[in-house]
Amino acid sequence: MILLFCAAGLLLAVLMPLFARRLPRQGPGFVAALLPLAVLLATTPVAGAVLQGEPLIQELPWVPSLNLGLSFHLDGLSLLFVWLICAIALFVFLYAGAYMASSDNAGRFFSYLILFTIAMLGVVTAGNLLSLFVFWELTSITSYLLIGFKTGSEASRKSALRALLVTGGGGLAMLAGILLLGQAAGTMSLSEIVERGDVIRADGSLVAITTLILLGALTKSAQAPFHFWLPGAMAAPTPVSAFLHSATMVKAGVYLVARLNPVFSDVPSWTWPLIVVGGATMLMGAVRAPFKHDLKQILAYATVSVLGMLMLLLGIGHDKALKAAMVLLIAHGLYKAALFLSAGTVDLATGTRDVRALSGLRAALPQLFPVALLATLSMIGLPPFIGFLAKEVALEALLVPTPFQLAIMIAFIITGIALMVAAWRAGIQPFLGPQNDRPGTSISQLLWLMPLLPAGLGLFFGLVPKALQPLILAAATDVAGRAVPVKLALWHGLTPALFISLGMVATGGILIWVMGRPKEGKTTAIAPSPFAASRLFDKSFEAVLEVARRTAGLLDGRAPSYGLSIIFTSFIVLGVSVLLLTNTDARMVPDIVWEKFDFMQIGIGILILAATVIAVFANSMLIAAAALGAAGFGIASLFFLYGAVDLAATQILVDTLVVLLFVLVVYRFPKFTRLSDNLHVLRDSLIALGMGTYMTIMIWKAKKLQYGDPISVDHAALSVPEAYGRNIVNVTLVDFRALDTLGEITVLMIAALGVTALIHQRNKK
C-alpha cells in the first residue's frame, strides 16, 4: 500500500509540470493536495490497530543476503509524523497554489514539493536503515531544489548549496554510522535493532556509531554548530519554509533520534551530546531570534531553538521528557507553519518582511490578524493553546531531578522568555500600531484561510487534549521502548511548573514593553562573530575552490599532452612501486606457447601494430584517425576469431562511428607541426612506452590471478532455463546484470548532455 502511494506520488510529480499550465490559477495546489489527503484517508482505518501497538509492516526484499530491500513500518511514532507531515502538506499545498499563482514555474514547484513529501514520508515509515538513508538523502536533494527554486537569485543558489553540503556531509557520516550499527546488530531492520539493544551496546564501536549517527541527525535538524544553513534557507519561497524548514525536514533528525532512543537511551555518548548541543542551540537560537529584522529570520531562529529543545528533551530521556517532546513536536509544527504562512501573506500583500517597517497591518489585512494572533499565543505558550500544554509538560519534565538540572532549567526559562519576545515581534507587533503608508494589496482567501487551519488546530488540541492522547501515548511508547503512561490535560493544578510559566510570561511581557518597537533603519541584529560557523563554512568552501583553481592552473598554457604525461608518470611510479612490493612471482612475462598461435592471429597482430605505427608517425589528423580505426578493426577481427561475435560487432560499429565523428570535427584542422624538440619527444616516447609496458605486464599478471570460479559458468548454465535466451552476452546485459546496463545507459545520456552543453557554450561565444 505504501509503495502504491510512492508510485502514485512519483507519477504525479513527473506529470505536474506538463499539465500545470492548463489548470486554473490555483489549480496545481489543489491537485498536489490530493496526495497528502489520500495518505491521511488511507491511514485512518489502520490507525486504530497501529495505536494499539500493532504496527503495519510492508516488505519488498531485493538482495536479502545484503539486507537490501525496501521495507515500510508504520507504528505510533511513524503515524504521528505521517499525520503531521500530511496535515501541514495539505495546508501548505493549498496555500502555495495561491502563493505561486502568478508564477510560470508553478508546475515544477509542485513537482519538487510532491517529491519531497514522498521522500519525507519514506523517512518516517522506513523499516530498514538503508531505506531510511535513501529517503533521507532524497529529502536533502529535493530541499536543495526547493531552496534554490528562484534559480536567478544568487543568494538562493548559495543557500541551497550550503544546505545541501551541510546536510549531505552529515548524511555521509550518518551512513558510516548506519553501516557500523548494522554490523554490530547483525541486521538493518529497525524493529530488530531495537530488540537487540544489549548486543549493540556491548559492541566496541558504540561510541563511533552514536557519534556518526548523531552527526547526521544534528546537521539535518540545524543544531549548532551546523545551524547556519537554516536561516540561509529562508531564501526559499515561503511555502517551502513553512513546510520543510519548520515542520518536516528539520524534524527528520528528531525522528531519527527518537526512533533509535530505545537502543541508545542509556549510552553517555548519545545522551550527553544531545543535552549539551541541544541545550546550547536552544539558548542560542532563542536569544538571536528577537533581534532579527526579517520575519522569516525571526521564525527560523526560533525553529532552531525549538529543535534544540526537542533534542534536549530526547537526551534527558525519561518518560515525562519523551512525552513532552512528542507534544512539543505537534505544537511547534502547527504554530510555526501558521506563522510562516502568515509571514508569506504579509510579504505578498505589503512587499516587505522587515519588522521595522511593518505596522498597523490589522487594518490592511483584517482576516490575517486573528490567525497570527492564534498562532502567536500558542508559540508564547498561553492557555488554552496546545503551546501552553507543551510548555507545561516540558517544565514538568525538567523539574524531575537530572544532572545539571539547574543549568538546564535556567536555559529553558531564558529561552521561553526570548521566544516570547520573538513571537510578539513576528506575530503581533506588525499588526498593531499606527498604519504607515504601505498599502496592502488584496489577497486571495486561501492566503489567510490556510494559516488559520493549523492555528485553529493549535487551539482545538489545547482545549481537547484528550484527542491527541492515544497518538502521544503510542508515539512515546515507541520512543521509550516500553509502555509510558501519558495523560494529557490542560489544567494540571497549581504546580510549580505553572508558577514558573507565569513568571516567564510576566517577564516576557515586561521585556516586550521595555524593548518597544524596533526603529526603522536601525540595526538591532547581533552581528555574527568571526568564529561563527557560517563564516568558517564559507571560508572552507572558498579555500577548497581556490585549491582546485590553483591545481588546474598548473596546466594553464600548456599543451594537453603535458597533463597526460603527469598522469602517466604518476601512474607508472605508483604502479611499479606496488608491483615491486607485492610481487610474488619473479617472472614478469608469462610462458608464451608459440605453437598455439596460428597464422591468422599473427597476421592480424602485425596489422594492428602496423596501423598503430602509422597513426603515431602520421602527419595529419585524418590519416591518424583512419589508422586508429584500422587498428580497431584489427581488434574486432581478433574478437571474431575467438568467437565473441557480439563484442566484435559492437567494436566495429563503435569504431566506424567514432572515426566518422572524429573526422567531422577535425577535417578542418591543419597538418601536424613539430612543436617540441628532440629531447621532449624522447621523453614523451619513454613515458608512453613505460605506460604501455606497465599495462601489458598488469594484464598478463591479472590473467594468472583467479579468485574463484568465473561467473560465466553459472550464467551459461542459467541462460536458457531462467532467462529464455541462448545468447549469453545479451542475456547478461539485459537480464542478469541489467542494473549495470541501466547505469551504463544513464552514463551515455549524461555524456551526450555534457557534449551538448560544451558545444552550446562554444556557440554562445
Added chain:
Amino acid sequence: MKQSFLQQSAARIVSPLLFLTSVWMLWRGHNEPGGGFIGGLMGASAVGLWSFVFDHEKARRLLPLSPLNLMVLGVGMSTFCAFWPMLQGLPPLTGLWLESPKLGSPLIFDIGVYFTVVGMVTQLLFRLEEV
C-alpha cells in the same frame, strides 16, 4: 554536406535497409548475436548516413522525437522495467515473461537501450556537425 546524386540514390536504398537491419538485430539479440546496443548503433548509422548525404535538417526529421527526448524515453523505459516487478511484489529487475509468445520485460529493457543509443549517437552527430 550535400553529396552527389549517385550517393543520394544509394543512400535512399541503404539507409532504410540499415534501419530495418537494426530492428532485426534488436529483435534477434536474445538468441543470436545482436541486441540493443548493436541495433542502436546501426539505427544511428542509418540516420548518420542520411545526414551526411542530405542535410542534417532532413535527418533530424527522420526521428520521431528529438535526440535528447529519445534518450530520455530510452532510459525511462529501462528504468520502468526495473520498477515494474516491484508493483507485483517481486524484487526490482526481475524478468517478467508471457508464456506464449515468449515475450518479456528484458525485451522492453533492450528497446529502451536501443532508443538511448540512437538518441545519444544522433545527438553527438548533429551537435558536432553544427560545429
